[in-house]
Amino acid sequence: MLEIGTVIGGKYKIQSVLGRGGMSVVYLAVNEKANKPWAVKELVRKEFQELETERKEIALMKRLKNPHLPSIVDVIEQGERLLIVMDYVEGQTLEAMLREQGAQPVERVLDWAGQLCQVLTYLHRQSPPVIYRDMKPSNVMLKPDGTIVLIDLGAAREFRPELSTDTVALGTCGYAAPEQYEEGQSDARTDIYCLGVMLFQLLTGEGPHRLQPLRALRAEIPAGLEAIVERCVQKEKAGRYQSAEELSYALRHYWEQDAAYRMEQKKKLRRFAAVLGLTFLLGVSAAASGAAERQLRRDSYGAWLLAAGNATEKEEELAACEKAISLDPKRADGWMTLLEDGFLDDQLLTAAESERLRGLLIRYEGDGKTWEQLFRENKRGYAEFAYQAGIAYFYKYEENAGKKNARIWLKAAADSGKLNAWQEGRAERLYAIADYYTRIGQADEAGDDLISYGQYWADLSALTRGNLVAEDNARTALVMYQELVGQIITRGAEFQKAGVEREELESALLEIRKRLGTDFGELSDVEQKAIAAEKQELTDMIRKAERLLESVYGGRKSGG
Known part of the structure; x- marks a missing residue:
């Protein structure tokens, strides 16, 4: 174990022990220069298989970015120790809440379940899909603001359709689905089973080993919610909800499962x-x-x-x-x-x-x-x-x-x-813009932006070339023009720093003004009235963009 007060990696000072597991210890550490807390997971290298499991967990956590998952920020090797520095999640586990408070209110459990469905959806949408496999109250943290965070991806695996069974049987007894220990491969429906068991425990306060109808233990639970949990924990995968999205929808409409509604x-x-x-x-x-x-x-x-x-x-x-x-x-x-x-x-x-x-x-x-x-x-x-x-x-x-x-x-x-x-x-150009949206505001390890605003502008302006009304339709043309003008308003300074000339931006705005006067002229009176408000909104946006360019580039053009 690390001693309290030890500094690792030259900047993380160990403050206290947060928890212990079978193969690891988790500490609270502080980066004293930044005055920011971190969680440090200490692993002692023993068996090769254990090391490979932890390496897989690290690789998974590094590529997963979601508000309901902790992120790894550093990995430090010290002899036989492997130290993983990750987000410190302030709050308490749902297991601790169960110990202190017992069964939880229905609406609170529904909120938590909705958040867990969101993170499971994110994991299952990865390529290949990531199956969590160890959903249980001790692996779910509740932050003070009510946000749920799923911790400990040690049991997670990537779904491989070519395999007929899991290579390693992992999971917690009582929560694990039958296929995690029997013949067959775990998939998204495995996580549905584990979540169903946890919902049973949260709603009843009972242990996971003796599942029974919820209302037999707590009569005020809605019959529809009881039906949802029962479907989650079906022994056969085909009998469960087939995806986290499907379960999320059912939870948000649990009353639809009631016999009277049906x-x-x-x-x-x-x-x-x-x-x-x-x-x-x-x-x-x-x-x-x-x-x-x-x-x-x-x-x-x-x-x-x-x-x-x-x-x-x-x-x-x-x-x-x-x-x-x-x-x-x-x-x-x-x-x-x-x-x-x-x-x-x-x-x-x-x-x-x-x-x-x-x-x-x-x-x-x-x-x-x-x-x-x-x-x-x-x-x-x-x-x-x-x-x-x-x-x-x-x-x-x-x-x-x-x-x-x-x-x-x-x-x-x-x-x-x-x-x-x-x-x-058009799909290719829109994809380029959508791809920028996944990277705008993000920076690499050196602090540099992950996108080129010069190329971003080139792709944006390419979207609005030609007669979009004739190529597509008037409403789509207006939306595309609004996209370009809106980005000039919000990203004008970034475009200027990237070397985009003021004349390029003003030329694009002038071209859109002309298009509004010419390309929409063939529309009927009814169609003109339907988009009049949007055309006026776009005209106002162009004026705002022009004023912003004066501010960003300094004064008016000569002769302008």
């Missing part, structure tokens, strides 16, 4: 079921042959999409789209209908809709492939969907992370080779 929904769906009844009866009578069975699926697919178009309520429409997708995840029609008619009917993609979409994409089919993997086999259909999804996230997502989320879709569209030239070109 009865009401059944009444609403009777008319809907009648529309499909004839199709299914005809299909079943013909199912004796393979051709007839395939025809049945095609007819059923179309019937569900028809039902989506005729639905009178939003949830009916979405459920019908999802049913069509489930019949044939390779077909693009269901995916496009879900995105364009289901989610974007109000020209806004919400965070809840995004979670629902991701939950479908990573849902598993019977052969072990996700629906997205099957959809990718339809190269043209997937490319078109990727393009539209990228556009939706880039322009219509309700939260600030829209452009970051657009990045992966735009890259898939740009690289597909299945779209027309202007679509692929």
Whole structure:
């Protein structure tokens, strides 16, 4: 063990012991120059396998960046010791809270579960997916501001579809899913099981070894929440929620699991079921042959999409789209209908809709492939969907992370080779902008920006060349112009430092003014009225950008 007062790495002074594990000790250390606390995990090298496990944990933690995960800032080797310096998470573990307070309020547990679903979604979306495998109260920290942080990635592993089982069985008895100790490979659904066990413990205050219906122990727990936890801890993976997004949605709508709610929904769906009844009866009578069975699926697919178009309520429409997708995840029609008619009917993609979409994409089919993997086999259909999804996230997502989320879709569209030239070109340019958004404000170890603002400007200006109204549509043109002008307003100083000439920026603003006067002239009176407010907003932004350039570059141009 390290002695209290020891300075490691020339700057981290050991203050106290935070905790001990089977193979490690965690200390509180302070960087006295910066007056900042850190956690230091001390590992003593014993067995080769243990060392390899810790190296994997370090490699994982170094590449994972999420507000619900601690980050590694330094790794120090001292003889037989390996010292990992990481974020110090102030607060207490949920295990400590259980010891002190017992069962927790339902709303508090739902908040924690929602945050844990977010971090699991992040881990499962990595390439390859990262499976945490050791969800339990002692591995979850609650910060004073209510933020949940998942600590200790020692049991985490990357999902490898070519493997039939885990190479090492890791996990905590009572919380671990059956496949962690039996035949089979752990995957995203393994983490769903572990989280379900922990939710049982948080809601009841009981240990994890004797699972039973929640309401048998605590009658005031909603029946819908009881049903969710029971589904999480199904022995067979197929019986659980198939993704963290799907579980997150269920938790936010737990009342929908109540028997009374389901009865009401059944009444609403009777008319809907009648529309499909004839199709299914005809299909079943013909199912004796393979051709007839395939025809049945095609007819059923179309019937569900028809039902989506005729639905009178939003949830009916979405459920019908999802049913069509489930019949044939390779077909693009269901995916496009879900995105364009289901989610974007109000020209806004919400965070809840995004979670629902991701939950479908990573849902598993019977052969072990996700629906997205099957959809990718339809190269043209997937490319078109990727393009539209990228556009939706880039322009219509309700939260600030829209452009970051657009990045992966735009890259898939740009690289597909299945779209027309202007679509692929636009996807490539938008991808470049989205990629900048993942790096803006970040710096390397030397403190330098991770992006070139000169290249950023070049890519931005390329986006607005040509007649965008004719190439795409008026609303998209306005959004793209607003993007460029907005970046001049917020990044003008960075562009100036990068060597971008004032004339380039002013020329771009002047070009947009001209486009507003010429390219929109072919629109009808109705269309002109629909975008009048946005055009005025853009004109005001241009004036603001021009004033800012005077400030950044100093005075007016000669002759201006």
